[in-house]
Amino acid sequence: MSAPMSPEAEPARVPEGILVHPTGARSRRVHEAALRATCDLLDEGGLPAVTVDAIAERSGVSKATLYKHWPSKTAVAAEAFGRRMAETVALPDTGTARGDLAEQVRLVSAFYASPAGTVFAQLLAACVSDPGAAPYFRVYFLHGRRVAIGVLWERAVRRGEVDPAIDVETAIDILFGPLVFRLISGHRPLTPEEADAISGAALYGLLRHTSTGAD
Amino acid sequence: MSAPMSPEAEPARVPEGILVHPTGARSRRVHEAALRATCDLLDEGGLPAVTVDAIAERSGVSKATLYKHWPSKTAVAAEAFGRRMAETVALPDTGTARGDLAEQVRLVSAFYASPAGTVFAQLLAACVSDPGAAPYFRVYFLHGRRVAIGVLWERAVRRGEVDPAIDVETAIDILFGPLVFRLISGHRPLTPEEADAISGAALYGLLRHTSTGAD
Amino acid sequence: MSAPMSPEAEPARVPEGILVHPTGARSRRVHEAALRATCDLLDEGGLPAVTVDAIAERSGVSKATLYKHWPSKTAVAAEAFGRRMAETVALPDTGTARGDLAEQVRLVSAFYASPAGTVFAQLLAACVSDPGAAPYFRVYFLHGRRVAIGVLWERAVRRGEVDPAIDVETAIDILFGPLVFRLISGHRPLTPEEADAISGAALYGLLRHTSTGAD
Amino acid sequence: MSAPMSPEAEPARVPEGILVHPTGARSRRVHEAALRATCDLLDEGGLPAVTVDAIAERSGVSKATLYKHWPSKTAVAAEAFGRRMAETVALPDTGTARGDLAEQVRLVSAFYASPAGTVFAQLLAACVSDPGAAPYFRVYFLHGRRVAIGVLWERAVRRGEVDPAIDVETAIDILFGPLVFRLISGHRPLTPEEADAISGAALYGLLRHTSTGAD
DNA sequence: GCTTAACCGAGACGGTACGTCCCGTCTTGTT
DNA sequence: AACAAGACGGGACGTACCGTCTCGGTTAAGC
Numbered sequence A, B, C, D: 001m002s003a004p005m006s007p008e009a010e011p012a013r014v015p016e017g018i019l020v021h022p023t024g025a026r027s028r029r030v031h032e033a034a035l036r037a038t039c040d041l042l043d044e045g046g047l048p049a050v051t052v053d054a055i056a057e058r059s060g061v062s063k064a065t066l067y068k069h070w071p072s073k074t075a076v077a078a079e080a081f082g083r084r085m086a087e088t089v090a091l092p093d094t095g096t097a098r099g100d101l102a103e104q105v106r107l108v109s110a111f112y113a114s115p116a117g118t119v120f121a122q123l124l125a126a127c128v129s130d131p132g133a134a135p136y137f138r139v140y141f142l143h144g145r146r147v148a149i150g151v152l153w154e155r156a157v158r159r160g161e162v163d164p165a166i167d168v169e170t171a172i173d174i175l176f177g178p179l180v181f182r183l184i185s186g187h188r189p190l191t192p193e194e195a196d197a198i199s200g201a202a203l204y205g206l207l208r209h210t211s212t213g214a215d
Numbered sequence E: 001g002c003t004t005a006a007c008c009g010a011g012a013c014g015g016t017a018c019g020t021c022c023c024g025t026c027t028t029g030t031t
Numbered sequence F: 001a002a003c004a005a006g007a008c009g010g011g012a013c014g015t016a017c018c019g020t021c022t023c024g025g026t027t028a029a030g031c
Helices: A025-045 A052-059 A063-069 A073-086 A097-113 A115-128 A131-159 A168-185 A192-204 B025-045 B052-059 B063-069 B073-086 B097-113 B115-129 B131-159 B168-185 B192-204 C025-049 C052-059 C063-069 C073-086 C097-113 C115-128 C134-159 C168-185 C192-204 D025-049 D052-059 D063-069 D073-086 D097-113 D115-128 D131-159 D168-185 D192-204
Strands: none
Touching: A025 A052, A025 A063, A025 A073, A052 A063, A052 A073, A063 A073, A073 A115, A073 A131, A097 A115, A097 A131, A097 A168, A097 A192, A115 A131, A115 A168, A115 B115, A115 B168, A131 A168, A131 B168, A168 A192, A168 B115, A168 B131, A168 B168, A168 B192, A192 B168, B025 B052, B025 B063, B025 B073, B052 B063, B052 B073, B063 B073, B073 B115, B073 B131, B097 B115, B097 B131, B097 B168, B097 B192, B115 B131, B115 B168, B131 B168, B168 B192, C025 C052, C025 C063, C025 C073, C025 C115, C052 C063, C052 C073, C063 C073, C073 C115, C073 C134, C097 C115, C097 C134, C097 C168, C097 C192, C115 C134, C115 C168, C115 D115, C115 D168, C134 C168, C134 D168, C168 C192, C168 D115, C168 D131, C168 D168, C168 D192, C192 D168, D025 D052, D025 D063, D025 D073, D025 D115, D052 D063, D052 D073, D063 D073, D073 D115, D073 D131, D097 D115, D097 D131, D097 D168, D097 D192, D115 D131, D115 D168, D131 D168, D168 D192
16 A cells, blocks of 8 residues: 555565554564564464464563454464565576576466465465464564565666566566465475466467467 | 266376275265355355354264265365366367467456456365365366366367367366466456456567567 | 641641642642643543543653642543532531431442442552552541541530441441442442431341340 | 252252253263362462463363353352352250350351351352352352251241241341351451340341330 | 752554464264 | 264454553642
8 A cells, every 4th residue: 555665675664554563662563573583483383373362471571462462363363474585685687588587487386386485475465364463473473574576677678678568566466476376275396397387378478479470 | 976077088097096985775865965065155154154163063974974975065065166166168260279278267367356256266275285175176177177277288289270289188277377477366357357467468478579570 | 647637737748648749839729730631521421531641642641740730540530530629518407316327328338329429439449459549548548537527426425326436437337347348349339229218227226126125 | 069049959950040051961961070170279369369271271171161050150160169068067055045156156256257258248249240140159158047047946846936927038137147247348357246236136137125024 | 050869752563362273183972 | 875963173263351550640648
């Protein structure tokens, strides 16, 4: 809705409108303690290990206070996961849009296949039954990712390598939606080969090319 | 035992390995009663309304029996939902692959945006944390859908309209993965316009086309 | 340990030893505001409606301040209730001790059966698990009542109508203890008829009278 | 098992109407386990030590099950306390009604002044704010006591020692109500001397006796 | 009239217990 | 033998108050 697009943009601007919670020195410390404990729990047992009671016990933050800072445990986990992952964003630069995008699809595919990818899937799934947590996931995780891909796309547009009529949002979803689909439903594996097949087909399109040329 | 999903892929072979449960006349009646009750519950309150206790009470099937037929409530819901939806599959035939596929993306997008689409999202999400239910969802729902799209794709391949080097599985995921992504994360709407933007970009590819023409 | 019985005994003497709190003009205003808010809460929902948070919000007095004036919310409620009820004490004067005491038992029984009687029971009960509040209840409520009955009793003693060997405390407990017992445990109703039965038996004793006359 | 309601009337007749809970061998064992654990907790810390969580942990009975057997923790405590105390009822037999009743008042006064008396007071008080528990307290504790006193009273009536016009319920409340009042409010001590003063005044009445002799 | 110290409001916080929900297992008795 | 009925242990939920503890901001007395 309103999230600023710059890499360093502070969430303090209240993106999505409602991620508000107590402020002040003490509250900030409490907030961080809860996020740190939640990260540990995610590492140890994924999202299922993240229960409100566990966060409270591990962090020393009381349950009532947790509910004053977040609408649900999923929201805490989304913020904790998003904040940590924000550090690990590294964009490829191969010289061509084709190369950059294909590489990025490969990277994201590998990420999804990793343990962190499992957590990503659990969070994504949890947001379906926990609408209050969805904004947290979008703001603290998805948003940063989409911004990063946006940089790649803009670069490609400036170079004239991609179709400028295509919205970046559409492009992102076409490249990564297939990976998400597979991650969630598990109907196909997430291997580098599959990643290349997907990026290849997405970049060049599904329709026959020779038909436009000659033949 | 289970609904045959397509001409060649018979689930009777116990696909995915473990969809077994008691047989016999009495058991069959019990099985159907549970599925019927589950359908009602899905209609009334979506997946959250489907609890083992509710199915048992509504269907007259005891909880112990339910656990002999299915590994979890999500599995029951997946089978119930899949069976019902199997009746409503109708493939477009516009005369061109481009038209058929674009229309199908529009239809699926509309389906996802409907109440049934909400249930679909809930089931998909539930499968993440309930691995035992995932096969049921694939066999009783996804499989039929993919087979149907496969028919469209084969037709297009025979006509020479699509790139035959692209695997049908890849094509399916590129066309519908973006919709699934949006359905789950809610970061973009599922309107007909968006559906067309996606199918357009997917069919023609993200890279600039003029490059193929001249230059 | 117990409250002095004299009519003029002012609470300012700090009976029971520990009913101390900040003084000064500002504090007095705060004190009154809290009592007023507590009275309102008692009217609206009885003692259960009296929570420290509710008093604070309603009165504008902060929780920390409340704890500087009273040891617990029960103490506030006891003082608020006692102060208000102090205005409503009216002693019967029928001409005979028998009539006065019987009428008083009837009046108290009716009071116990009224909404205010419910609050009385709640306060009495609360003092069991909140020893810090008991002095407040005794000083601000019970004391006044016992003093009033003491007036009746003294009058009767002077008239020679009652047994002067019986301590006024004993007499009070025999006349009103039964009512309190019923109020708390609810094993018998608090009707005027029952009140008369109790006062009658208490005044004349349980033993057979004819036996003393004849035999 | 339970306080006899009358020589032969079994509580199974659902006294007070609603003390129902699951039956069957397993349930009976669970019921007993909960009561035993509650007794231990009462011994260790009185009613405040009886929390639903504590009963559950100590007895191995789950919270949900506890709530299927009793409406509240107070009800459990009342039943546990009542059942245990039922064993300790011993009636005096001094030869005269006067002696029997005075002795009984002394005994009850001593009981109230004992640790068990504290628990009694806590239960009585708790029933005020927990109406669902009151029937349990009446059925499992008060009733047995009142029946016992009733035996004393009947004996006295048959002997012609007490006024037959006085209902036994009234007599009981006059003799023991004062003790209960003192126990709860703490305005006077519960010593043997006070007990005798009370029973003396109650048995002979508050009015002057010389009037019956002459005049 | 100006400090300055006591008092206050606002409210966040840790803690304890609550009563509920649903799961998956197990027992009992029936058909 | 398979089933209905349903009790049970377990675990997590979200809420309600409590009593304590910072923070700043007002008084209102004493200098």
